[in-house]
Amino acid sequence: LFDFGRSRVGGSAHDYKSYWGFEARPLHYQYHLGTAKAPPHLGPDNPKYRAFVHGWKRLPVPLANRFGPFIARQLG
Numbered sequence: 527l528f529d530f531g532r533s534r535v536g537g538s539a540h541d542y543k544s545y546w547g548f549e550a551r552p553l554h555y556q557y558h559l560g561t562a563k564a565p566p567h568l569g570p571d572n573p574k575y576r577a578f579v580h581g582w583k584r585l586p587v588p589l590a591n592r593f594g595p596f597i598a599r600q601l602g
Contacts, residue, residue, distance in 0.1 A: 534569075 532553055533539035544550070557565045570579055582590065 533543060535550070540550070555565075559565065568575070
C-alpha cells in the first residue's frame with residue numbers, strides 16, 4: 527500500500543498514477559469558511575490568477591524561491 531496523494535482527474539499527475547495501476551477513489555475536503563459562502567477556487571485554471579501564474583513562470587528562480595512561500599500564504 528502506498529499513498530500517492532491527491533490529484534485531479536484528467537491532470538498529468540492522475541494520468542501518471544493511473545499508468546502505475548492505482549485505483550482512484552474520491553477524497554473529500556473539509557473547509558472552515560468563516561464568513562465566506564463558498565470555498566475559494568485556487569486552481570491554476572481560475573481566470574483571477576491566470577496573469578499571476580503567467581508572470582510567475584517568467585521570474586528568475588532565485589526570486590521565485592525567495593518570495594514564493596510568502597506569496598503562497600497570501601493566496602487563501
